[in-house]
Amino acid sequence: RKEVEQDPGPFNVPEGATVAFNCTYSNSASQSFFWYRQDCRKEPKLLMSVYSSGNEDGRFTAQLNRASQYISLLIRDSKLSDSATYLCVVRGDTGRRALTFGSGTRLQVQP
Amino acid sequence: GAVVSQHPSRVICKSGTSVKIECRSLDFQATTMFWYRQFPKKSLMLMATSNEGSKATYEQGVEKDKFLINHASLTLSTLTVTSAHPEDSSFYICSAIFSAVEQFFGPGTRLTVL
Numbered sequence: 001r002k003e004v005e006q007d008p009g010p011f012n013v014p015e016g017a018t019v020a021f022n023c024t025y026s027n028s029a030s031q032s033f034f035w036y037r038q039d040c041r042k043e044p045k046l047l048m049s050v051y052s053s054g055n056e057d058g059r060f061t062a063q064l065n066r067a068s069q070y071i072s073l074l075i076r077d078s079k080l081s082d083s084a085t086y087l088c089v090v091r092g093d094t095g096r097r098a099l100t101f102g103s104g105t106r107l108q109v110q111p
Numbered sequence: 112g113a114v115v116s117q118h119p120s121r122v123i124c125k126s127g128t129s130v131k132i133e134c135r136s137l138d139f140q141a142t143t144m145f146w147y148r149q150f151p152k153k154s155l156m157l158m159a160t161s162n163e164g165s166k167a168t169y170e171q172g173v174e175k176d177k178f179l180i181n182h183a184s185l186t187l188s189t190l191t192v193t194s195a196h197p198e199d200s201s202f203y204i205c206s207a208i209f210s211a212v213e214q215f216f217g218p219g220t221r222l223t224v225l
């Protein structure tokens with residue numbers, strides 16, 4: 001079983017749509033959770049951290065459910081510029097600072 | 112914001128040659144850097160953890176004699192792919208620890224071995 005699992009997509013949505021991505025992780029000792037965005041042939045860039053209380057940044061809302069080991073990302077009012085691959089990322093226990101990446105979910109926002 | 116650079120951004124080489132990739136933290140010091148590899152349509156996979164002043168820690172299945180890592184200063188880590196072969200063609204990305212919760216990625220190096 002992969003440490004971090006995501007639906008690869010692609011998700012093809014019209015501009016203005018709301019889209020949700022889900023992710024599950026296998027290591028219950030994981031400490032930190034993130035969503036990164038990766039554009040084609042570019043490095044990943046941090047979109048937002050994810051907390052159990054849920055957090056929102058503009059049109060983006062992230063949620064963590066530790067009991068279910070489940071992470072979500074909601075994008076409202078999709079823009080063409082949101083088209084990218086969204087990576088669910090987990091960091092293990094405090095002794096390990098490297099990140100474990102999911103394989104990503106591809107989003108294509110269409111006009 | 113903190114910036115991490117990588118050089119070169121793209122390299123094409125013949126099979127059997129060695130390729131050195133540099134990763135620099137430009138405006139902060141990083142005692143720890145990470146090297147990842149990403150094959151097409153796959154996730155980033157951690158190859159090794161580079162520690163300034165000590166030996167790198169390699170992930171299972173990554174050959175330390177093939178992927179030589181040197182972290183000689185607080186702002187520079189290098190990855191040398193020795194005797195590169197076509198199966199080593201990939202996107203190599205480094206990252207540097209900036210704070211307890213944040214790390215920054217370099218722009219990546221695309222290696223093509225003919």
